[in-house]
Amino acid sequence: MKDFLNKVGKTLAFHARRLQRSLRGAQWERSPRPACRPIIVVGCSRAGTTLVYKTLSESGEIGSLHRETHDYWTALHPPEAKNWDTHALDAGDASAADRDTVSRYFFSWTGQHRWVDKNNQNGLCIPYLASLFPDAVFVFVKRSAGDNLNSLIEGWKKPGEFATWSTDLPAKVAVEGGKLSHWCFFLADGWRDYVNAPVEEVAAFQYVAINQAILEARASVPAGQWVEVFYEDFLRDPVAAFQQVFEGCGLNFDARLQNHCAGVLDIPYNAFSEIRLDKWKDSHNREKIERVLPRVEAVAKRMGY
Numbered sequence: 001m002k003d004f005l006n007k008v009g010k011t012l013a014f015h016a017r018r019l020q021r022s023l024r025g026a027q028w029e030r031s032p033r034p035a036c037r038p039i040i041v042v043g044c045s046r047a048g049t050t051l052v053y054k055t056l057s058e059s060g061e062i063g064s065l066h067r068e069t070h071d072y073w074t075a076l077h078p079p080e081a082k083n084w085d086t087h088a089l090d091a092g093d094a095s096a097a098d099r100d101t102v103s104r105y106f107f108s109w110t111g112q113h114r115w116v117d118k119n120n121q122n123g124l125c126i127p128y129l130a131s132l133f134p135d136a137v138f139v140f141v142k143r144s145a146g147d148n149l150n151s152l153i154e155g156w157k158k159p160g161e162f163a164t165w166s167t168d169l170p171a172k173v174a175v176e177g178g179k180l181s182h183w184c185f186f187l188a189d190g191w192r193d194y195v196n197a198p199v200e201e202v203a204a205f206q207y208v209a210i211n212q213a214i215l216e217a218r219a220s221v222p223a224g225q226w227v228e229v230f231y232e233d234f235l236r237d238p239v240a241a242f243q244q245v246f247e248g249c250g251l252n253f254d255a256r257l258q259n260h261c262a263g264v265l266d267i268p269y270n271a272f273s274e275i276r277l278d279k280w281k282d283s284h285n286r287e288k289i290e291r292v293l294p295r296v297e298a299v300a301k302r303m304g305y
Helices: 002-030 049-056 070-076 096-110 126-132 145-155 199-218 231-236 238-248 255-262 286-303
Strands: 039-042 115-118 137-142 226-230
Touching (some): 039 126, 049 115, 049 238, 096 126, 126 137, 145 286, 199 286, 226 231, 231 238, 238 255
Parallel strands (some): 039 137
């Protein structure tokens, strides 16, 4: 009986949430308005963007879906429409219809006109997102090359988590001598040159491609709408680092959030192993990473490393 009642409760809650979304959607249709100063978290995959997104989602001042939105955005602009060349979107891809569709979607789900969003492709789409929402705030999470590359390499071994979107990719992927046959994370221009490459070369390509795209887009975003933070600062002093992020986004950083951030490193936001600095140096990927570090040195230097 207890199991039955639990199932009934879950079913009723599901339908209640769906009804709530429908009512919010109808409310938005009666009084449509674009999202207000949405917060977009950007950075390379495996750079700590989930940590930042989940922590910002704790704020009571903004809405959050509490999940990644890559499926939503790629449905709006499928990569096959660009011949599977890239996930990047530019200002020319933006439209008033997109602005309304996205604003309605997030309001329906969150009940808020201001919200935070994060997915693997956002960093390639800043010109598009800034065109949709000229008042958007971008939070750029930077991570040192060695540790980021190490985590990308490990992520490539988890296609069930990071390659679910690429099953229809029109190319045979044989990374690492064919051991890795599903493309992970995101597509950037030139990805086809790496379908038969060692995994560390793919990781280096992705690290450079997305961080370079973010750095190039930074100049077009007003300074007051751009927040940069080193992932390593969260490990050294999470409260101070998150205070910088919250205040940069114009959000209160009250005692509740301070307490949450003080223990945030104890929350396993998709970490593959112990959270610490310079993990790559004693990892089994060290030789691979050392081989490709020169390829990422220039962009890492521009990031402040």
